[in-house]
Amino acid sequence: xxxxxxxxxxxxxxxxxxxxxxxxxxxxxxxxxxxxxxxxxxxxxxxxxxxxxxxxxxxxxxxxxxxxxxxxxxxxxxxxxxxxxxxxxxxxxxxxxxxxxxxxxxxxxxxxxxxxxxxxxxxxxxxxxxxxxxxxxxxxxxxxxxxxxxxxxxxxxxxxxxxxxxxxxxxxxxxxxxxxxxxxxxxxxxxxxxxxxxxxxxxxxxxxxxxxxxxxxxxxxxxxxxxxxxxxxxxxxxxxxxxxxxxxxxxxxxxxxxxxxxxxxxxxxxxxxxxxxxxxxxxxxxxxxxxxxxxxxxxxxxxxxxxxxxxxxxxxxxxxxxxxxxxxxxxxxxxxxxxxxxxxxxxxxx
Amino acid sequence: xxxxxxxxxxxxxxxxxxxxxxxxxxxxxxxxxxxxxxxxxxxxxxxxxxxxxxxxxxxxxxxxxxxxxxxxxxxxxxxxxxxxxxxxxxxxxxxxxxxxxxxxxxxxxxxxxxxxxxxxxxxxxxxxxxxxxxxxxxxxxxxxxxxxxxxxxxxxxxxxxxxxxxxxxxxxxxxxxxxxxxxxxxxxxxxxxxxxxxxxxxxxxxxxxxxxxxxxxxxxxxxxxxxxxxxxxxxxxxxxxxxxxxxxxxxxxxxxxxxxxxxxxxxxxxxxxxxxxxxxxxxxxxxxxxxxxxxxxxxxxxxxxxxx
Numbered sequence: 001x002x003x004x005x006x007x008x009x010x011x012x013x014x015x016x017x018x019x020x021x022x023x024x025x026x027x028x029x030x031x032x033x034x035x036x037x038x039x040x041x042x043x044x045x046x047x048x049x050x051x052x053x054x055x056x057x058x059x060x061x062x063x064x065x066x067x068x069x070x071x072x073x074x075x076x077x078x079x080x081x082x083x084x085x086x087x088x089x090x091x092x093x094x095x096x097x098x099x100x101x102x103x104x105x106x107x108x109x110x111x112x113x114x115x116x117x118x119x120x121x122x123x124x125x126x127x128x129x130x131x132x133x134x135x136x137x138x139x140x141x142x143x144x145x146x147x148x149x150x151x152x153x154x155x156x157x158x159x160x161x162x163x164x165x166x167x168x169x170x171x172x173x174x175x176x177x178x179x180x181x182x183x184x185x186x187x188x189x190x191x192x193x194x195x196x197x198x199x200x201x202x203x204x205x206x207x208x209x210x211x212x213x214x215x216x217x218x219x220x221x222x223x224x225x226x227x228x229x230x231x232x233x234x235x236x237x238x239x240x241x242x243x244x245x246x247x248x249x250x251x252x253x254x255x256x257x258x259x260x261x262x263x264x265x266x267x268x269x270x271x272x273x274x275x276x277x278x279x280x281x282x283x284x285x286x287x288x289x290x291x292x293x294x295x296x297x298x299x300x301x302x303x304x305x306x307x308x309x310x311x312x313x314x315x316x317x318x319x320x321x322x323x324x325x326x327x328x329x330x331x332x333x334x335x336x337x338x339x340x341x342x343x344x345x346x347x348x349x350x
Numbered sequence: 351x352x353x354x355x356x357x358x359x360x361x362x363x364x365x366x367x368x369x370x371x372x373x374x375x376x377x378x379x380x381x382x383x384x385x386x387x388x389x390x391x392x393x394x395x396x397x398x399x400x401x402x403x404x405x406x407x408x409x410x411x412x413x414x415x416x417x418x419x420x421x422x423x424x425x426x427x428x429x430x431x432x433x434x435x436x437x438x439x440x441x442x443x444x445x446x447x448x449x450x451x452x453x454x455x456x457x458x459x460x461x462x463x464x465x466x467x468x469x470x471x472x473x474x475x476x477x478x479x480x481x482x483x484x485x486x487x488x489x490x491x492x493x494x495x496x497x498x499x500x501x502x503x504x505x506x507x508x509x510x511x512x513x514x515x516x517x518x519x520x521x522x523x524x525x526x527x528x529x530x531x532x533x534x535x536x537x538x539x540x541x542x543x544x545x546x547x548x549x550x551x552x553x554x555x556x557x558x559x560x561x562x563x564x565x566x567x568x569x570x571x572x573x574x575x576x577x578x579x580x581x582x583x584x585x586x587x588x589x590x591x592x593x594x595x596x597x598x599x600x601x602x603x604x605x606x607x608x609x610x611x612x613x614x615x616x617x618x619x620x621x622x623x624x625x626x627x628x629x630x631x632x633x634x635x636x637x638x639x640x641x642x643x644x645x646x647x648x649x650x651x652x653x654x655x656x657x658x
Contacts, residue, residue, distance in 0.1 A: 056561050076564040089562035093580045103566035106576070154566060 005068050007032045007158055007190040008053060013062035015048050022048045024214035025062070030158075030192060032067075035184050037193045037201040040211030041237065046194045049211075050160050053192065054083045067157060077106075082156040086163045088147040090135035096122065096146050097131040103154035121153040122146075124186070125179075141172045148183065158190045165200065177203055198238045202226060210234050226262075232339050235260040242266070242307045243339070251303040252281055258339045263310035265335035268297060268327050277330025283307075285325045299329055407639075414632035423626055433633035443617070447637055450613045453529065454597035457536045461544040461593045462586060464537070469545050470578075473552035474560075485549075488542050496539065500606045503535040507607060527609040535603050540596050544589035551585025552578070587649050594645060598638040614638055 006029040015023040023045045030036045038046040051057045053064055055076035063072045071079050082103070090099050097118050098105075104114035122128050125145035135143055144164060151159055161180075165173045181204055184191045195201050201208050202222040210217045210225060210233075218230040229235035232243055241260040244252060249259050269275045271282060283301040290296075290313075297309040309329060368374065380387045414433050419426045437443045472484045491499065506512045507524050514524040525531050555578060563573040601615025614637055621631035 054561075054565060056564075075569075076561065077567045077569055081565075083562070083565045085558050085562060087556070087558055089556065089558040091559060091562075091577055091581075102563070102568070102576070106563075106566065106568040106572045150566065 005032070006030055007034075007067060008192070009065045009068075010049070010053075011063050011065075013049065013052060013064065014060045015045075015052060015057060016060045021214050023052065023059075026214075026216055028209060028216065028219070030190060031207075033188055033190055034206040035181070035191045035193065035204055037195060037205040037208045038211055039195055039198060039201040039208050039238070040217075041196055044211040045214040046196075046211040047162060048214075050083075050162055050192065050194050053158075054081055054160055055079050080156055081158040081160055082151040082154060083160040083162065084144075084147045084151050084164045086166055088135075088143045088164075090143055090146055090150070092135055094134075095131065096127065096133050096135065096138070099135065099146060100150045100153055102150065107154070117153055118149075121149040124152075124183075125149045140168050141176060144168065144176060145179075148180075152183075152187060152189075156189065158192060159184075159187075161191060161193045163194055163196070165195075165197075173200075180204065202238070210237065212237075228337055229260065229339065232258055232260070235337065235339055240308055240310075242305075244305060248303060248305045252301070252305070253279065253336065260337050260339055261307075261331050261335055263296070263308045264294075264312075266307060266309045266329050266331045268299065268309050268311065268329045271326035271328050273328070275328050275330045278333045280328050280330040282326065282328055285323055285327050288323060297327075299327060301329070410632050410635060410639075413629055414636055416629045418627050418629055425628060433630050434636075436630070437633045437637065443634065443637070446612055446614055446617055447641075449529070449611070450598060450615075450638070451641060453533055453536065453613065454594050456533050457540065457597045458544075458590045458593045460533065460537045461541050462548075462590060464541060465544040465548050465589060466586075469549040469552050472545075472549050473555075474557070488545050492542055497602070497606075499539060500535060500603050503531070503538065504607050507531050507534070527607050529608065529611055531607040531609075532604045532611065532613075535607050536593075536597050536600060539603065540593040543592035543596070547585045547588040547592075548582060551582035551588075555581050583652075587652075591646070591649070595638075595642050598641060 008028070008030040010026050010028040013023055013026040013028075014021060026045075026049060038049060040046045048057065052059050055071070055074060055078075059072065063070055065071060066080060091102065094102070097115060100121050101109075101114040101118035104117060109117070119128065119131060122131055125148055127142060127145055127149065130138065130142065130146075135146065138146065147164070164180075165176050168176060177200060180191075180193075193201070193204060202225070205222055207219065207221055208225050209219045212233050218225060218234045220228075225234065225238055229238060229241070235241040235243055240263050242263065243258065243260045245258055246256050250256055253259060267275060267277060281301050281303060283299040283303075285297060286300045286306070287298040288295060289298070292313070294313055295311050297311060299307050299309060301307060307329060380390075413425075415429050415431070416425055416427050417430050417432060418424070468484075468488075472481055476484060504527070507527065508514075509524065509526070511524060514522075517523070525534070559577055559581075560573055563577045568576065599615055601613055601619050604611055604613045604616060614634060617634050618631045621627045621634065
């Protein structure tokens, strides 16, 4: 088998519910062994794409192939992909061990062999001592790991994860992110990860597809998505962006079109102090928000736009005057991103 | 984000201080005394349960230990085990008991077999609209009188009735009046009581569990056997308790479509009425009670009642 063959190939994939196209002509190649994220707001079609790949839904048109094999019309139990569900979907009447062994059981693996493999899978997610518990006796993070063990014990070619960390609290989520990444590296299989959390997608992924209204808005590495967003939607959805519409761009940058600049790329000083930047603009400090490692400044520019500036709270941070003070903001031309579509009036605030 | 500075400042509404009315003082007392609260809440239903339910059962047991003066027909309150012994050893009672239990078991099995696919369709396949219509359709027969439904089956199963008209082209015959007709009619009568709990049980099985099973490689049969059935087992048991106990006590249906066959209820009825032997009737009535107790105990051992 050639390495060039994609793990998953979607061609013209469309799914309609009534008159609504939840997924609207998606073409996508997912490379063998990569950690691939589908990022988008709720209702953007990312979960539907995942359910189509798993086989829980039938596409209205288009095809799905798995390692070059057309699986569009195959039943879920006939596809070499496994899913970690958002609510984990553990069988409540079975012990943790039986849950993990389930996939082997329906494949006809003998009892002793399947229990051995299930125990090994539980050990890899550090739940070896919980084999005899019921799912209801586990915490959210532990259930999550049981779901992972259950889906990976049958050695799928592709693991689908549907917002698996959504129900966990922040600390646990960060810890599970690291574990997921490590697990993916150990298993060496393709992960397709659905999330609405842009931070999670940026942290974990090799590549990200940003979904909007059933289509892929942008496809690229986390750095590409963050540094060079291709559309106003991506710029606004992934991280915080200052988006300048046509008129403001004319005034500030001297050219038309829609542009954006990230808050951390803007520097700020008190008015009349020198500022090293390709372009500067004057304004009034409207709000100061302390967020721990950094401070968020909101500046109302004289040109008629509002920008968000993010300053690190390090030793060198310039002393900022209070609200209402006159300030100068500045940025370099290389940090300006031209967004593709000249969109209708957009506010410059995230 | 922005604040409209032109909005008028909101005026503080004047909230009167709470007064110590009697109702309020009562509430305060109850909130401080949870035991009083509990006894007020449970007192009436517990009294009702004790009087109507336990007392009636006790009266039944006591009556079974009395006897009837065969000359005057009056109940004589002399303690004797004669009735119990007669019921336990009499071949008539043994035959009728076995027949009644057999009918009740068959009715229960038939109802579960019919109810499972219907309930599954309602809970997992039908659209929400169709679901509501089906629930109403299943509840609808309960609004009609029991007698009307039993007599309707009598006419359906009669010679030259609808049943015969339906099956005669295929060489079939109406079963006529007898035990098969009794089983058919009872199955019809108790079907809603079996469908509804199973439907409710299936509603509680999340779709994602069936998807997870399919995802892990389980075909339709594996999913049903390993995931769905174990999860709705308590609901099936609940439904079976209805159909089993209702069949066990029935005596009207068997009178209407059962031909000459008798069930335990008929024996009770005859002894209360024509034979005027209330103590013997009470002793016979203890049989279905014991059977139900045994059934519940057996069910309890399976653990199905734990999640009910």
